[in-house]
Amino acid sequence: MNHSLKEKYHEVREIKSLKDLLDSSVKLYANRPAFLVKKEKGGEYYPIQYLQVKNDVDALGTKLIDMGLKDAKIAVIGENCYEWIISYFAVVNGTGVVVPLDKELSKEEIYNLLRTADCRAVFFTKGYEEYFADFDIDYKIRMKTYGDRTDLSQPLAESSSGGEDGKGILDWESMVAAGEKLLHTGNHSFVDAEIDPYEMKVILFTSGTTDAAKGVMLCHHNITTNIMDTCKIAYITPEDRSLSILPIHHTFESTMGMLLILYRGASAAFYEGLKYVNKNLAEAQATVLIGVPLIFESIYDKIWKQAEKTGKANQLRKAIKLNKTLKAMGIDTSKKLFKSVHEKFGGKLRLVISGAAAIDPKVLRGFEDLGFKMLQGYGLTECSPLVSGSPDFCNNYKKAGSVGPAVSSGEIKIVDKDEDGIGEIIFKGPNVMLGYYNMPDKTAEVLKDGWFYTGDLGFLDEEGWLYITGRKKNVIVTKTGKNIYPEEVEYYINRNKYIQESLVHGTFDEDNDDTQVSAQVRPNYDVIYEEFGESFGDEEVQSLIKRVISEINEKLPIYKRVRNIAVRKDEFIKTTTKKIQRHKNL
The missing domain is CATH 3.30.300.30 (ANL, C-terminal domain)
Known part of the structure; x- marks a missing residue:
């Protein structure tokens, strides 16, 4: 480990499980907003407090156990929404094993993964209802993307049929209402459920076909250590607000864009689609944006196209040059110099984090030039996901082509190096998966003596910063x-x-x-x-x-x-x- 980095790490609070994460955040930030949701598409954002998050998770989890789903595998699929993340917590924090699914998979692939994981229930947003109309599974639960209650004093309607709509589909809100009743009568089966941090509680599939589907098995310890490691290098405060734009089933968004935000007492808003990113950033007054290179490259290109269109490109270049000079003197006037650019994103955006693919170093430097702090990381589903990341207290401008040093509790090695020092990247740390679900042979291929063989190629510089040069795998x-x-x-x-x-x-x-x-x-x-x-x-x-x-x-x-x-x-x-x-x- 680079000890000069360790001295600069941000302080973190210790958590042992995701249940610990949620419970401790509720104690610390009870009346603060955890999520920003809309009553209807195109409407304004309303806050949902941490207290309600805890209430809804406990109620839904209690109802799931009451239905006989203790220790069952339960899938979640659909658009990013409040009910998606509550369902995730309700399963993983005391009910059973959560199986997040990619909403872009074909119906055939979804069915295959549900059977592969032996799921007994599935949560889905309304757009996927036809997928499950005739699918044979014990429980089908419909979620909605808009119109959630934002005040605990607002009662939830519980249908006389227990939530069923006549098609064998249960309504999410009715289940939460039923769970609240169970809690009030003293049912503590979920609330008092003990969590083994090292037991498999998440199955994330890396692929979708019969032959190639690999279920990555994760435990609470994998995820919580990765959250703490990430917070040591990326400072998020309770005042921060993020805009959720990546698919929530993706471990990058799930761990970094949701769980980490809740761990820090911050809040997350759900966006309405890529074309509404700027609008939603402004509406939510977002300070943090987590995304992939395509999004940031698109935003950066639009900034310059707009400058060219309005004849202000040369003026922008001069302002960037002046800003660099002032920064070198310890003076940061970015917010004033690039006020019109910042206002397009609501005026509050301060931190952008890129992952899932390599970003053009020119774009990273370009965001920094305009007064936004930009970080990037390298990760894999098998590592919960972060393996390395550029710290917010380092000169990332200078190392724009790097994905940063290893996370604090992990270690990176390069093996089978060529004459240029480039070889396969292997990683060891507490965030490495338990293995592939029901695939011991596939697991043995990538986990050797505690090291995870990524299949990716790269090299480490003298300071231990990782550079990705290619893919050994065929992906x-x-x-x-x-x-x-x-x-x-x-x-x-x-x-x-x-x-x-x-x-x-x-x-x-x-x-x-x-x-x-x-x-x-x-x-x-x-x-x-x-x-x-x-x-x-x-x-x-x-x-x-x-x-x-x-x-x-x-x-x-x-x-x-x-x-x-x-x-x-x-x-x-x-x-x-x-x-x-x-x-x-x-």
Whole structure:
């Protein structure tokens, strides 16, 4: 550990579990706002206090146990909303095991993961109701994204049917109302539930197909140590407000954008969509924004396009130059010099945190030039997620290409280095997962002697700051931070009778300025000629394959769809064990 860093760490309070996190925050910040929600889309934000968060979690958790769901695996899926995070807490803090699911998965993938995890119940927002209308699961619970109560004195209606609507779907609010009644009659089954910080309580899937789905098993200790480690390098106060824009099932948003905010006594507002980011930042008076490079790069580009459009680009450049000179003298006039820029975000935004993919160093420096503190981190679902992060008390401008040093309780090593010192990044720390759910062989491949082998490539500088140079794994990463596993898409492609084998990889599309999915496909000529005749020409084969891929795409989320297809006649270059050698075929 770099001891000069340790001396500068921000103080943190010790927490042993997520239940401890919530209970202690409620004691410290009872009447402060925890969330900012809207009664209706486009309306104003209303605060929900920490006291209500605790009340709703306890009520819902009590009701879940009363329904016989103690120790059950329970999924949560849908848009970011208050009811999503309360459901998460109600499951993980005394009921059972929470299984957050990606809302962009196809219906087939969602069903597969629910069965893989053996879920007995699922929480979902209204838009996913049709997905579960005919799905066989013990309990289906519908959440809403707008219109939550913001005052505990406001009663919740409990239907006479216990919340069921005649379709076998339970209403979230009715369950909370029923739970409140149980609490008032002395049912403390949830409130008094003991938490083992080292027991698996979260399953996060890294992929969605039958063959490739890997459930990352996390415990309370994994997550709470990562929260404390992050708060040592990123100072969040009870006065801070964040705007939740990343998918809440994603461990980056879940840990950093929700749990960490609640740990610090701050508040989180839920945004209404990407095109409303600036509007919602201003409405919520947000001071912190956590996102992915695509969002920050888009915001930065818009700032400069607007400056060019209004003829103020040269003036902005001069102001940046002046600001740098003043900063070097210990004078920071950013807020005054760039008042019009800051006002576009509500005038309060002070800290932006980027993760899930590498950000252009020019953009990071650009935000710093305009008076915003910008941090970036490197993490993986398997590490809860943060492995390294740039501290807010360091010169991140100078090290804009780095993802920072290891978190305080962790250690990073580079193994199998090449002549430039670049090798695989491995990590050890209390935030490393327990393993992959029901996959001991896959677990053994990445966990060795306490070290997690990330599959990513990089190097450490003399001060222990990590630089990512590439991916050892085959994963395709989009600018929005989406991970696409080639084997997953290949699984779907290779199932088709007209296809012998395929190779999926990422290609950069300059028009869209993002990585897209491409595929090399070797047709199964024997089947094709048998069905269509020997005279079936190359153009007809190409048309057939394109039609097949188009049909396969319909079953995949938009970001996983194959955009470029190359049909090849010759066999792929393979190893002696007949495995396709990816790098030699690209």
